Amino acid sequence: MTLLDVARGPALEFAFAVFAIGVAWRLLSVLLLPWATERSAKRPGTPSRAMGAIGLFVRHLWPAGPFRRNALFITLNSYVFHLGLAIVVFGLAQHIVFLQNAFGVSWPSLPSGVVYVVAVITLATLAAALAHRLTSPVLRLLSTFNDYMSWFVTAAPVATGLLAVSHLWAPYETLLAIHILSVALLLAWFPFGKLMHSFLVFLTRSETGAFYSRRGVEI
Amino acid sequence: MPERETIGDVLARRGVSRRALLKYTSTLASVMALAPAASRAMADALAKAHRQSVIWLSFQECTGCTESLTRSFNPNIGDLIFDVISLDYHETLQAASGFAAEAAREAAIAANKGKFVLVVDGSVSTKDGGIYSTVAGKTNLQLLQETAKDALAVIAVGTCASFGGLPHADPNPTGAVPVSDIVKDKPVINIPGCPPIAEAIAGTVAYIVTFGKLPDLDQRNRPRAFYGDAIHDRCYRRPFYDQGLFAASFDDEGARKGWCLYELGCKGPVTYNACATIKWNGGVSYPIQSGHGCLGCSEPDFWDKGGFYKPLSTNTGNDAEIVGAAVAAGAAVGVASALIARHRKRKAQTAKAAAKTEGQP
Numbered sequence A: 001m002t003l004l005d006v007a008r009g010p011a012l013e014f015a016f017a018v019f020a021i022g023v024a025w026r027l028l029s030v031l032l033l034p035w036a037t038e039r040s041a042k043r044p045g046t047p048s049r050a051m052g053a054i055g056l057f058v059r060h061l062w063p064a065g066p067f068r069r070n071a072l073f074i075t076l077n078s079y080v081f082h083l084g085l086a087i088v089v090f091g092l093a094q095h096i097v098f099l100q101n102a103f104g105v106s107w108p109s110l111p112s113g114v115v116y117v118v119a120v121i122t123l124a125t126l127a128a129a130l131a132h133r134l135t136s137p138v139l140r141l142l143s144t145f146n147d148y149m150s151w152f153v154t155a156a157p158v159a160t161g162l163l164a165v166s167h168l169w170a171p172y173e174t175l176l177a178i179h180i181l182s183v184a185l186l187l188a189w190f191p192f193g194k195l196m197h198s199f200l201v202f203l204t205r206s207e208t209g210a211f212y213s214r215r216g217v218e219i
Numbered sequence B: 001m002p003e004r005e006t007i008g009d010v011l012a013r014r015g016v017s018r019r020a021l022l023k024y025t026s027t028l029a030s031v032m033a034l035a036p037a038a039s040r041a042m043a044d045a046l047a048k049a050h051r052q053s054v055i056w057l058s059f060q061e062c063t064g065c066t067e068s069l070t071r072s073f074n075p076n077i078g079d080l081i082f083d084v085i086s087l088d089y090h091e092t093l094q095a096a097s098g099f100a101a102e103a104a105r106e107a108a109i110a111a112n113k114g115k116f117v118l119v120v121d122g123s124v125s126t127k128d129g130g131i132y133s134t135v136a137g138k139t140n141l142q143l144l145q146e147t148a149k150d151a152l153a154v155i156a157v158g159t160c161a162s163f164g165g166l167p168h169a170d171p172n173p174t175g176a177v178p179v180s181d182i183v184k185d186k187p188v189i190n191i192p193g194c195p196p197i198a199e200a201i202a203g204t205v206a207y208i209v210t211f212g213k214l215p216d217l218d219q220r221n222r223p224r225a226f227y228g229d230a231i232h233d234r235c236y237r238r239p240f241y242d243q244g245l246f247a248a249s250f251d252d253e254g255a256r257k258g259w260c261l262y263e264l265g266c267k268g269p270v271t272y273n274a275c276a277t278i279k280w281n282g283g284v285s286y287p288i289q290s291g292h293g294c295l296g297c298s299e300p301d302f303w304d305k306g307g308f309y310k311p312l313s314t315n316t317g318n319d320a321e322i323v324g325a326a327v328a329a330g331a332a333v334g335v336a337s338a339l340i341a342r343h344r345k346r347k348a349q350t351a352k353a354a355a356k357t358e359g360q361p
């Protein structure tokens, strides 16, 4: 069995299994928790829980006034990163055939050249995010292994994917194997680290929104 | 052919001119990426060289490799050198059969002890003592051990001999192994392919005859001259790959326009062979040029890589079932942890209520 065979076969199998167990576990264990008892009276004239949740979600798409100056770089960097990653993951033909193989749906791909440029930009935003984390004293103090690990498992597939398509440094089979293994690592780490925010962000922001609106908080 | 006759004598007798020999050696030199001056040196050396004895044994195989060599579109001097000048024993091609054939093999070994090159096509059955493939009552395993002992070098022709090939495919009922698993004390050159390109077989033998040494080999013991590049690196459809233009089915617009076959499962990017440069049938075409992706036949276990039509970037496991079971398991753990949390909360509330009641006067 070559490294590529291991990557495409058992490594992905293992990663999918860990991902599925972890995500189902974490989501259900949160969703089935008992609701906290509301001890305060609802402010008159405030919207429903659902509207409160949606309202905060939309408002928080951009930092509020007092925080804007400080959060501008990280907000913009994050937007470029998230958009870039989505373009790379869902736009490259090689990725689409992977997703089609897994989910049975397919869509037209973007020209490879466009995806490569976007991948380089995405990698640059990741580097900027790390540099920001390391240079900001407060952020550095707050950072744990979880933050660095989540950064690493995200940056690794982007970097190794770029190497694989550029056929640099090692033969294609080795680069593709390393790329797939890095994706397997991302999937296995996903439910247990900060990457789980991809799912949990909807729960936490919605709940915060409902909570705020009940009390008339408007940030 | 008398033992001391040179290859030049034989070629002259067969009506092959020096010009034709030079043409052959210059092709060989360019294919094997040798220096331009090497072609003349090769022609001279080849003309003066004495015959190199070759004994060919066939084990668990389909005869495709011999077919490839003998049915090449335009039998060339390479085949002549290989077939007429060198071949002392070939089970498929020789006229003799039965005891006479066995006697011929033993005679050929005895006459060229320590000097002959042993060519093997087919894998070696090892399970149950190797009884699944026998010739004249002897297992392939015995024949190989017996013959390789007196050989100068061994050439494993075809993917079966090189890497186990089709007989080695899961579940490998005969315990098939490649030649290199059995022969450990002699150099083993692998010329894989299902079948290998005729020029790669003849060219490697011609190289050994000419230079009296083994060609430069890669990590899988394949001559770098023929297996140095991936098909993908020499494929004429590569510009389409680089642009992301892929055929999605064998009869779509992309297929008609000759786009890259990656999405149709082409294994060219991970397959090392000379198909894209030397091509087949006298340089007419090769699988990708004919519209089908590369199967990766010159790589180990090409039969067990998740399917010929599965793109390289896809997973090969049975992941839907695994994910289904994993979601169920994860859900069970999630429900259990939520129930425990609820239970704890209830317990805490009861304890609090009890404390309150107790505290009351």
Ligand code: SF4
Residues within 6 Å of the ligand: B231, B232, B233, B235, B236, B237, B238, B239, B241, B259, B260, B261, B262, B266, B267, B268, B269, B288, B293, B294
């Ligand atoms: S057809 Fe196969 S070998 Fe040719 S460029 Fe496409 S993937 Fe590579």
